[in-house]
Amino acid sequence: MADLFALTYLSRATRDLLPEELDSILLQARLFNAAEQITGVLLYGDERFFQLLEGPEASLRKVFDRISGARAHKDIRVLSQGSIAGRFFDSWHMGFTHSPISAMQDLSQFAWEEAMPCTRGEAEKSVGLGLVMRYWETWSADANGSAS
Numbered sequence: 001m002a003d004l005f006a007l008t009y010l011s012r013a014t015r016d017l018l019p020e021e022l023d024s025i026l027l028q029a030r031l032f033n034a035a036e037q038i039t040g041v042l043l044y045g046d047e048r049f050f051q052l053l054e055g056p057e058a059s060l061r062k063v064f065d066r067i068s069g070a071r072a073h074k075d076i077r078v079l080s081q082g083s084i085a086g087r088f089f090d091s092w093h094m095g096f097t098h099s100p101i102s103a104m105q106d107l108s109q110f111a112w113e114e115a116m117p118c119t120r121g122e123a124e125k126s127v128g129l130g131l132v133m134r135y136w137e138t139w140s141a142d143a144n145g146s147a148s
Helices: 019-036 057-068 101-109 127-142
Strands: 004-013 039-045 048-056 073-084 095-098
Touching (some): 004 057, 019 039, 057 073
Parallel strands (some): 039 095
Antiparallel strands (some): 004 048
C-alpha cells in the first residue's frame, strides 16, 4: 500500500449553492474519490468549504488538481499537508455536512501548518484535527442522515 498523505484546504464558494448543486458536487466527488482510494470529509457553511482529504499521495494530488479547477469555489488556501500513519475517515469517500458559521471561522483561523502529520493516537494533541473530528461527529450525528 502506498504511503498515506493528508491535505486540508479552505475555499470560498463563488456564490450561495443550491442543495441540488451541492448534491451533484458530492456525487461526482464520491465517485472520483472512490476510484482514487481517497477518503475524507467536506464541511460547507457561510459560503465556505473546508475539506480534509486522505489517501495515497499521487491519488490525492490528482484529486486536489481536479478540485482546484472546479468552478464552484475560489480562493483555495491549502491549510496543511503531510504524511499520516493511518486514515481518520476511512469509511467516507466524501463525508459531508453543513456547518455553522462559527465552526467555519474556527477552522479557517487555526494554525494548520502545525496540524499534520499525526496519527489517530495523536489526534487529541492536534487542535485542528480535533476540531474537525469533533465537528464531524457532532454534525453527522445531528444531520439525521444528511451526511453520507
